[in-house]
Amino acid sequence: MADKLHFSLVSPARELFSGEVDHVIAPGTEGEFGVLANHAPFMTTLKNGVVRVLDGGNTSMRLFVRGGFADVTPAGLTILAEEAVNLESMDAAQVQKDMDALRIKILEEGKDSGHHDALEEEYAYLESLKAALSH
Structure with missing residues (x-):
């Protein structure tokens, strides 16, 4: 039997997963990367995207970070993860309802709002989450 990789995904709210898997593919800021058992040590930052957990050749779980x-x-x-679902x-x-409500708030507050950049960042996050849901 092939070696298993111990994988744990934690957000500030809770631990979403901890267990033995065959393979994990994650969205690094420098590009997507995969990790198998006995992988060389490294640390990297992540961008918004889907973490895929594979057992055998099948995706057993999709988590959005x-x-x-x-690490x-x-x-x-x-x-x-800063946030994960x-x-x-x-x-x-x-998610679409949340995007619609946020777009209205962005338009109401205008570009001069002190919260404009944070609201736009939240909207971009919701867009990428929606895209992940459609795939």
């Missing part, structure tokens, strides 16, 4: 760090050690892979628990219609 909002930035963070990935590969001899003990396995740990992802510390299991895509199976997300509703695309609700």
Whole structure:
């Protein structure tokens, strides 16, 4: 039997997953990367995107992360995400409603608002989450 990789994904709210898997593919800021058991140690930052957990040749879980760090050690892979959700628990219609409400707020506050950049960043996050849900 092939070696398994210990994988843990943690957000400030909670631990979303911890267990033994075959392979994890994550959205690094320098490009997507994969980690198998016995991978060489490294640390990198993450961009918004989908973390795919594979068992055998099949994707067993899709988690959406909002930035963070990935740390590969001899003990396995740990992802510390700024925010993370299991895509199976997300509703695309609700994400669209959130986007619509946020767009209205952005337009009402205008570009001179002190919150404009943060609101635009939140909107970009929701757009990427919606795109991940459609794939």
